[in-house]
Amino acid sequence: MLYTQDRTQQRKFLANTWQKFLDKKILDPLETQLAQVIEIHPEYHSLIKDIESDYFPEQGEVNPFLHINLHLSLREQLSINQPHGIKEYYQKILSNIKDAHETEHKMMDCIAQMIFSSQKNKQPMDHQAYIHCLEAQSKV
Numbered sequence: 001m002l003y004t005q006d007r008t009q010q011r012k013f014l015a016n017t018w019q020k021f022l023d024k025k026i027l028d029p030l031e032t033q034l035a036q037v038i039e040i041h042p043e044y045h046s047l048i049k050d051i052e053s054d055y056f057p058e059q060g061e062v063n064p065f066l067h068i069n070l071h072l073s074l075r076e077q078l079s080i081n082q083p084h085g086i087k088e089y090y091q092k093i094l095s096n097i098k099d100a101h102e103t104e105h106k107m108m109d110c111i112a113q114m115i116f117s118s119q120k121n122k123q124p125m126d127h128q129a130y131i132h133c134l135e136a137q138s139k140v
Helices: 007-022 029-039 064-080 086-097 100-121 127-138
Strands: none
Touching (some): 007 029, 007 064, 029 064, 064 100, 086 100, 100 127
């Protein structure tokens, strides 16, 4: 159910998964990944319950649902090494930063930039720009 364009359904899935985790119920593999991401973000634990809230980045707010989904997207990319070579970028960034969670955040910034640029310019996502961003992150 996670892969839907319906914001409410997607948020309900995240909230329900987190509640299942808290209730120590059996999780399927996707729910397990989700719970692991939510667990490392205690600042989102209470926010996940409120599926109706809006978040405004221009006011400095972070959308916890988007943030969690970016983690999952990146982890999926890493699991299948797509785009090709992403695992190597991960390793390079990790060797510089020495923190897996922060490494994911650096890489997620690149994903977010690609998505934002695509939406702003009403154009397809620029995967080359994504790779260039990862290259830049791996050299910092």
